[in-house]
Amino acid sequence: MPRPEALARRAVAAALDEAGARGAVTVLLADDAAVKRLNGRHRAKAKPTNVLSFPAEVPGYLGDVALALGVVRREARGARRRAADHLAHLVAHGALHLAGHDHLHAGEARRMERAEARVMRRLGRPNPWKGVT
Template sequence: MFGGTAPEDAGLTVSVVLEAPGWRRALPRVEALARRAATAALAESGSTGHVTVLLADDRVLKRLNAEHRGQEKPTNVLSFPGYGPEHLGDIALALGVVAREAKAAGKRLAAHFAHLVAHGALHLAGHDHLTAGDARRMERAEARALHRLGLPNPWRGAGA
């Protein structure tokens, strides 16, 4: 859906499309963090293929959310399943929503951003949180991915 290229890591490629330049001001090495977070989450499931991460603003995520989910509001992260075995899918994040959530929760922006990228990547790997059991499994997978990055468990209190 979003395109781009990135170096391969054990059969996995993660491309980052920087549509909103404010991301780089908020997180100076945002592209590298996005690649690391997606790779850490997808390593959990042994997934291989290509993923694109779109770093956009609230306006873009509002449009995508309306088009694909029928919700006329911006959201923090959206995942779009891939169209073939080599294309795992696409992840899109909204700078304003992500920054506001991190601030409101007392979390570092980098940690919250990495959590949301991992969350989106896990959706592409087949995880979901529709039932309580699925939600617990997904939360544990997110915590393991963030642990691989040296970041705190997002499900253990503020300050993460």
């Protein structure tokens, strides 16, 4: 995967711009074991997940996004997508959560998916929802 740090910075910037949000975001690109620990501690789930978002309650700081790079690579391979595209999508997804988006209800999910598609278009990456049923 080419320079994930630079791609993550661009994805955060595009997602915050899309959401009209301003503030700092920290992105942790970690191994699966680190994200498994975070997922266990904060969500009581004993497995790694692709992305976690942790909103902050500090003015000017939106929060943290953590990604399990092994999970990201496996999911991309399983979906026959480039790992860099999947990484960009998940970083954008996490940043949109920090900017106030959610997907608990159908209407929210559709709005968030459309926002993610627009972010990916800004990044010159494929729509992650195209062809998904």
